[in-house]
Amino acid sequence: MDIRNEENASGGRYVVDVEGHEAEMTYSRTSPKLIIIDHTGVPDALRGKGVGQALALHAVEEARKGGWKIFALCPFFKAQSQRHDEWRDVVN
16 A cells, blocks of 8 residues: 655644545644554545554554654554554554
C-alpha cells in the first residue's frame, strides 16, 4: 500500500487510496517528540483487508524514524498497540 503523509502545523494524517476508497489515520502533534493518534477511518468497503493495520504499522514506523512517541486516543490504534508488544518502544 502506498501510504502518504500529509502534515500541517498542528498535526496531520496518514492516508491511503485502495480500490477507489480513501482511508486515514489522523494525529495531533503535541511536541517535537510526541503525537496523539486520535482517529482511524476505514470505509466499510475496505474492512477486513488490513488497511487499518497497515496505517497503524506505518505510524509506528514513522515514529521510529522520527524519534518520537505515540499516545493512542483512537480506540482502533490503542487496540492494535495492545496486540503488538514490539511497538512498545514508541507507543505510550
